[in-house]
Amino acid sequence: MALVKYPFLIPDLPDPALWINKYRKSYDAGQFSNFGPLSTELENQMTERYCSPGYSAVACSSATSGLAVALLSKFQPGQTIAVSNFTFAATYQAIRMARLEPILIDIDPETLEISIASLDQACQTTSIDGVVAVRPYGIIGDNTQLHSYCSSAGLPVVVDGAAGLGGSRFPKIGSHHEEIEVVSLHATKTFGIGEGGIIFCPTPLVPSIRSRLNFGILPNRRYQSGINGKMDELHAAVGLAQLSRIGDLQRFREKVAKRYFELFSLLDGIQLPTLVPQGTAWNMFPVVFRDILAENVITVAAKHGIETRRYYWPTISEGATEDVAQPVSLRNSEEISRAVVCFPVYTAKAGDLLKGLFQTMENDLLPALYNK
Ligand SMILES: *Cc1c(COP(=O)(O)O)cnc(C)c1O
Numbered sequence: 222m223a224l225v226k227y228p229f230l231i232p233d234l235p236d237p238a239l240w241i242n243k244y245r246k247s248y249d250a251g252q253f254s255n256f257g258p259l260s261t262e263l264e265n266q267m268t269e270r271y272c273s274p275g276y277s278a279v280a281c282s283s284a285t286s287g288l289a290v291a292l293l294s295k296f297q298p299g300q301t302i303a304v305s306n307f308t309f310a311a312t313y314q315a316i317r318m319a320r321l322e323p324i325l326i327d328i329d330p331e332t333l334e335i336s337i338a339s340l341d342q343a344c345q346t347t348s349i350d351g352v353v354a355v356r357p358y359g360i361i362g363d364n365t366q367l368h369s370y371c372s373s374a375g376l377p378v379v380v381d382g383a384a385g386l387g388g389s390r391f392p393k394i395g396s397h398h399e400e401i402e403v404v405s406l407h408a409t410k411t412f413g414i415g416e417g418g419i420i421f422c423p424t425p426l427v428p429s430i431r432s433r434l435n436f437g438i439l440p441n442r443r444y445q446s447g448i449n450g451k452m453d454e455l456h457a458a459v460g461l462a463q464l465s466r467i468g469d470l471q472r473f474r475e476k477v478a479k480r481y482f483e484l485f486s487l488l489d490g491i492q493l494p495t496l497v498p499q500g501t502a503w504n505m506f507p508v509v510f511r512d513i514l515a516e517n518v519i520t521v522a523a524k525h526g527i528e529t530r531r532y533y534w535p536t537i538s539e540g541a542t543e544d545v546a547q548p549v550s551l552r553n554s555e556e557i558s559r560a561v562v563c564f565p566v567y568t569a570k571a572g573d574l575l576k577g578l579f580q581t582m583e584n585d586l587l588p589a590l591y592n593k
Contacts, residue, residue, distance in 0.1 A: 226526030235462035244458035259457035273395030284405030286450030287418040288315035300350035359384025368397035387411030390500025394421035411502035474503035
C-alpha cells in the first residue's frame with residue numbers, strides 16, 4: 222500500500238499565540254472551569270452570531286454530552302425518540318445516555334436527511350415522543366418541512382448539527398419554534414478546538430441545561446439527572462480564537478468543495494451533495510457511488526496516496542449491538558451508507574497539497590475507477 226500523501230484529516234486549530242493571552246486571564250484568576258469568564262464570553266459571541274432573540278448558546282464538553290443533556294432537559298426517561306438511521310454512533314449514544322428509546326427512521330435518498338414520509342409511517346404504528354434529526358456531513362439543508370410536520374404533530378425536535386458549524390449560512394437558531402441544535406467543536410470538524418460543543422436552545426431552557434451539564438445539581442442542592450459536560454476555560458480560549466478565523470477557514474473549504482463538484486460532475490452513476498446551499502461548512506466531501514463498490518474506491522484511492530473515509534457506515538440499525546426498534550423499512554439509509562465515500566477537504570494550512578490531490582484524482586483515481 223502506498224504511503225498516505227493526502228491524509229483525510231488535517232485539523233486546523235488556532236496557533237497558541239492567538240489564545241494564550243486570553244487564557245492567561247483565567248489562569249491568573251485561578252478559574253479553570255464551571256462557567257468561567259471565557260466560556261461565558263464564547264457563549265455570548267455564539268449567541269450574538271447564531272441566535273435569534275429568545276435563543277441562547279451554551280458551551281459544553283462535546284456534541285455527544287450536549288445532545289444527551291439537551292435530551293435530558295426536554296424528555297422524561299423511557300420516552301421514545303425517532304432518529305435518523307443515517308448518522309454517527311454519537312447520536313445514538315446520546316439518546317441512550319438520556320435513557321430514551323430510539324426508534325429508527327429512514328432517510329430521503331436525495332437529501333440524506335430524515336424522511337418525513339418514513340417518520341409519518343412510523344408514527345402510524347408506534348408511539349413517538351420526539352425527534353432527533355441529523356445534518357448529514359454537516360450539510361445545512363432546509364429543515365422547514367420537518368419542523369412544520371413535527372410542530373403539527375406536537376413532537377419536539379433536537380437537531381444533531383455536529384459537523385455543521387463554521388459555514389457562513391449556518392441558520393439563525395430560533396427560525397423554527399422551540400428549536401434546539403447541538404454542534405461539535407471536535408478537532409476533526411470545521412470549527413475545531415480539540416473537544417467541545419455548543420447547545421443552541423430557547424433561553425428559558427438554559428438553567429436546566431446548565432444544571433444537567435453540572436451533575437444535575439439544583440439551587441437547593443438536590444440533583445436531577447445530569448452529567449459532567451461543562452466546557453473548561455482552556456477550550457473556551459481556543460474557541461474564541463477559532464471564532465475569529467472561522468470565516469477564512471470556511472471560505473477556503475468552500476473553494477475545495479467547488480473543485481470536487483467540477484471534478485465529479487463529469488461522471489455518471491454517482492450522487493453528489495448538490496442540494497447544498499452556498500455557505501455550508503464542508504467538513505468533508507461525501508460522494509455516493511452507485512455503480513462502483515465503495516471498498517474499491519477506497520482501495521484504489523489509497524494506492525494513489527489518498528486517504529478516504531466512510532462515515533455513517535454502519536448505520537444505527539447495522540451498527541448498534543443492542544436491539545433497536547425498527548418499525549419502518551430502512552432500505553435507503555442502509556444502501557446509501559454502504560455506498561458513500563468521503564474525500565478530504567483542507568484549509569489554507571494544507572493548501573499546498575491541493576494541487577497534487579486534484580491532479581491525482583483526475584489523472585489516476587478516476588481513470589482507474591472508470592477504465593478510461
Ligand atoms: C462528530 C459528530 C458527533 C460527535 O461530536 P463530538 O463533539 O465528538 O461528541 C455527533 N454527531 C455527528 C453527526 C457527528 O458528525
